[in-house]
Amino acid sequence: MSFLLPQGCRAFIKNIVAPNDGAKKFILFDAFYCSLMVGIDARKLGIKEDLESEVFLNGYPEDYKGQADIIAGLLIDAELDRKAIEPENKASIEREMTRLVNPTATTRLSDTGNDLLNLYAASGFKLIQDSMMAPASLEEFLVAYYQLWHRDSAVAE
Amino acid sequence: MELRVLGWRYENIRGGLRNVEIDLGAGTSRWTLVQMPNGTGKTTTMSLFRATFSGENLSAQTVRDLRASDEVKQGLFEMRLAIDARPYRVQLRLNFEDGSHTYWTARSETRAGGLEEGLSLPTELRPLLTPDFTRLFVFDGELAKEIRAVGKDRAAGAIRTLYRLDRLDDLNRQVRRLVEAQQQKAAAISSATEKKGVTRWKRAYDAALDRKVALTQEQRRLLQERKGLDARSEELTSLINARIVQDGSLKTRKDALEVEREALDKRVLNLIAQGMSLLRTPAKIHPRLLERLRALGGKLTELKLPKTISAEFFRELAEQPECVCGRPVTEHVKEAILNRANIYLAEDQVLVINKMKLALRESSADATEFTTVATALNGALRDLRTNRHAQDQIEQERIESGDIELERLRKEKTTNERSLEINDDAFEKLTTRDHARQAELRADESNNLPCCEAEIKRCKQRLETATDTVRFGQQASYVQKIVSETSALALERLRERVRLATNEKLAQLVPSEALRVARISGALELESGRTATKTGVSEGQSLAVAYAFLTSLLAEAPTKLPFIVDSPAVSLDVQVRREVGDLIPGLFDQMIMFVISSEREGFADAFYERENVKYVTLWRTGEETSEIHEGLDYFKTFHQVDAVA
Numbered sequence: 001m002s003f004l005l006p007q008g009c010r011a012f013i014k015n016i017v018a019p020n021d022g023a024k025k026f027i028l029f030d031a032f033y034c035s036l037m038v039g040i041d042a043r044k045l046g047i048k049e050d051l052e053s054e055v056f057l058n059g060y061p062e063d064y065k066g067q068a069d070i071i072a073g074l075l076i077d078a079e080l081d082r083k084a085i086e087p088e089n090k091a092s093i094e095r096e097m098t099r100l101v102n103p104t105a106t107t108r109l110s111d112t113g114n115d116l117l118n119l120y121a122a123s124g125f126k127l128i129q130d131s132m133m134a135p136a137s138l139e140e141f142l143v144a145y146y147q148l149w150h151r152d153s154a155v156a157e
Numbered sequence: 158m159e160l161r162v163l164g165w166r167y168e169n170i171r172g173g174l175r176n177v178e179i180d181l182g183a184g185t186s187r188w189t190l191v192q193m194p195n196g197t198g199k200t201t202t203m204s205l206f207r208a209t210f211s212g213e214n215l216s217a218q219t220v221r222d223l224r225a226s227d228e229v230k231q232g233l234f235e236m237r238l239a240i241d242a243r244p245y246r247v248q249l250r251l252n253f254e255d256g257s258h259t260y261w262t263a264r265s266e267t268r269a270g271g272l273e274e275g276l277s278l279p280t281e282l283r284p285l286l287t288p289d290f291t292r293l294f295v296f297d298g299e300l301a302k303e304i305r306a307v308g309k310d311r312a313a314g315a316i317r318t319l320y321r322l323d324r325l326d327d328l329n330r331q332v333r334r335l336v337e338a339q340q341q342k343a344a345a346i347s348s349a350t351e352k353k354g355v356t357r358w359k360r361a362y363d364a365a366l367d368r369k370v371a372l373t374q375e376q377r378r379l380l381q382e383r384k385g386l387d388a389r390s391e392e393l394t395s396l397i398n399a400r401i402v403q404d405g406s407l408k409t410r411k412d413a414l415e416v417e418r419e420a421l422d423k424r425v426l427n428l429i430a431q432g433m434s435l436l437r438t439p440a441k442i443h444p445r446l447l448e449r450l451r452a453l454g455g456k457l458t459e460l461k462l463p464k465t466i467s468a469e470f471f472r473e474l475a476e477q478p479e480c481v482c483g484r485p486v487t488e489h490v491k492e493a494i495l496n497r498a499n500i501y502l503a504e505d506q507v508l509v510i511n512k513m514k515l516a517l518r519e520s521s522a523d524a525t526e527f528t529t530v531a532t533a534l535n536g537a538l539r540d541l542r543t544n545r546h547a548q549d550q551i552e553q554e555r556i557e558s559g560d561i562e563l564e565r566l567r568k569e570k571t572t573n574e575r576s577l578e579i580n581d582d583a584f585e586k587l588t589t590r591d592h593a594r595q596a597e598l599r600a601d602e603s604n605n606l607p608c609c610e611a612e613i614k615r616c617k618q619r620l621e622t623a624t625d626t627v628r629f630g631q632q633a634s635y636v637q638k639i640v641s642e643t644s645a646l647a648l649e650r651l652r653e654r655v656r657l658a659t660n661e662k663l664a665q666l667v668p669s670e671a672l673r674v675a676r677i678s679g680a681l682e683l684e685s686g687r688t689a690t691k692t693g694v695s696e697g698q699s700l701a702v703a704y705a706f707l708t709s710l711l712a713e714a715p716t717k718l719p720f721i722v723d724s725p726a727v728s729l730d731v732q733v734r735r736e737v738g739d740l741i742p743g744l745f746d747q748m749i750m751f752v753i754s755s756e757r758e759g760f761a762d763a764f765y766e767r768e769n770v771k772y773v774t775l776w777r778t779g780e781e782t783s784e785i786h787e788g789l790d791y792f793k794t795f796h797q798v799d800a801v802a
Contacts, residue, residue, distance in 0.1 A: 007591065008593035008594060010590065010591040011589060011593070011594035030433070037439060037442055041443070052591075069512060070450060070516055070517070070520065072513055073453055073454070074446065074449065077450070087456055093456075093460065093462060097510055098501075098502055098506065101506050101510060103508065104505070108509055108513065142429065142530075146432075146528070149443045
């Protein structure tokens with residue numbers, strides 16, 4: 001399982017990635033994951049060229065290992081939706097699961113699933129960039145990220 | 158490769174060979190004895206064989222000399238061959254009027270097997286069939302006389318040709334072509350084909366290394382500067398605080414704001430920890446995600462996915478003699494089941510998806526948690542901003558009351574902060590690996606360490622490519638040297654092998670003389686038991702040496718050639734004839750021997766008891782006519798005074 005960061009992501013989060021700053025620890029995978037969630041929510045795939053060429057991480061970091069099933073489920077859900085597979089189309093849903101799931105991988109995802117995860121992160125990062133300035137602090141980022149998800153509702157006050 | 162002669166034909170050739178055809182038959186005999194009295198065209202036939210095998214360029218006079226009579230304008234000699242069992246027909250067409258000649262070939266490969274102009278024998282044979290080499294297997298006694306001086310390089314040349322040492326020369330040519338190709342490839346990449354290219358890329362590589370050293374120093378300088386700016390920043394904060402506390406009321410306000418700020422910082426840290434924990438749980442980011450997870454779990458349950466029947470079930474079923482429905486599982490059915498099994502999830506996939514389904518269905522999260530934390534965090538940030546503003550206000554009040562030093566310290570702090578930003582920007586430009594950011598900052602190998610490292614890698618590759626060209630050339634020369642030495646060594650060993658085999662045969666042919674080949678250099682050097690170098694050799698001894706050498710040379714060669722010989726025993730005494738007659742038949746897969754009647758005794762008669770021998774007697778019946786008789790009886794009893802050639 002090889003994760004690729006979206007292009008420009010490192011610079012965007014340079015002020016909030018701390019090597020090891022207690023509770024403030026924000027790691028590269030957090031940035032990837034935040035982008036991924038936004039991309040998956042938007043059902044939008046980015047392109048390979050929007051990704052860095054070198055893998056920044058193999059496999060989920062400790063904090064995310066418990067989320068492997070959920071992330072895989074979200075990916076399957078996004079793909080079913082993106083491909084407009086009818087909810088009753090049992091065969092197509094099963095085929096999609098066969099395509100995306102690899103039981104032996106720690107992420108539960110096949111190589112295809114892995115590639116799609118990277119592409120969803122690429123599109124998600126663009127949406128993040130569009131909605132906020134490069135954050136000066138992690139607290140600012142958390143608030144801005146929350147606001148991105150709640151654009152339609154009032155800003156948390 | 159094997160070459161056999163199946164027959165030949167003459168048209169309008171001198172010696173009464175007006176329209177004569179000799180057919181050796183489909184199952185060509187191993188030995189053919191053609192009895193032709195002197196003056197009936199044996200020498201002519203040998204010349205025609207040699208020319209037709211080698212495509213030799215004949216002079217106009219040679220062509221005209223082959224003319225049967227003044228009345229004929231054209232003549233022909235045709236050989237029928239089998240090369241690796243494939244039929245070939247080669248013609249030498251002679252124009253007696255203008256003295257010209259052409260060669261024609263009919264091959265089974267060509268359309269309709271028609272004749273085409275030119276000598277088109279297989280490519281592999283062409284290096285062998287030179288006029289010089291052809292004389293070795295289309296052999297006459299004349300050559301025997303000069304066997305020891307058959308051209309300075311003929312003996313060694315014959316070994317080189319026959320044992321395909323020329324292929325090693327080909328290998329060297331291929332190596333040369335590879336070097337050229339490598340140089341072209343290198344030129345395409347780096348324009349560096351010669352030492353000039355190596356020097357150029359070495360300079361570029363060294364320059365890039367120097368740049369990296371300079372950039373690394375700059376990185377250290379920026380880090381050092383940053384450290385100084387940070388320290389000064391802290392110092393200025395302390396100095397500013399010290400100015401503030403000089404005023405009692407301001408100090409009280411300031412202390413209260415500091416206490417508040419510390420509490421806010423602590424709160425923010427706490428909220429960040431909570432926020433990060435929530436953030437790392439997809440279901441807690443937004444209720445929409447939670448809904449989707451649950452919906453997917455529900456959908457899978459509703460559709461009874463994953464199916465309880467796995468791919469393994471069908472794979473096992475395919476191996477059973479009968480299906481669960483009772484019908485037999487034929488090969489066709491088995492194939493269909495196995496093909497379709499792949500659309501079902503494997504058992505381990507089913508397990509994982511079931512686990513996932515459970516996780517999805519049981520996803521529970523308070524979707525308001527993130528809202529609570531984000532709202533609290535936003536409030537804390539707002540409070541911090543307010544706190545910072547209030548602290549600024551205190552400083553401003555102090556300055557307005559006339560504290561010039563504080564004003565100076567504040568200005569310096571502002572400048573220091575600006576310097577920190579500049580340092581930060583410079584550090585980012587120097588160190589960023591992000592391609593998009595590099596482009597935005599116009600970072601390149603001159604001002605960015607990762608770009609410089611990439612340039613070093615690029616220069617190194619090109620230098621290696623350029624160096625490789627030179628190294629490749631050196632390696633190629635080395636290979637060529639090895640190949641040449643191998644060729645020389647192989648020639649030496651083959652010469653020795655042929656020499657020893659020749660001497661073994663000579664020991665049988667000329668036992669009394671102890672005549673031996675001492676060395677095969679350019680030609681054959683002989684020695685006898687008495688003298689180191691023997692020069693005075695009789696005609697019979699020359700012939701014996703020639704046979705011993707040629708049979709040794711040709712017999713074990715990878716290309717099997719016929720041995721066509723004229724007057725094989727005429728100059729040998731009867732005893733040596735018998736030896737020759739006993740020895741040489743076993744050495745060739747095909748021998749065609751032109752003999753005269755006097756050679757029957759001692760030589761031809763050695764074949765009489767053998768099978769697989771064809772006897773042909775050809776003699777001239779008039780000025781322009783000839784007659785052919787086949788068979789041993791006629792061969793044995795034929796008597797005609799040899800015509801004067």
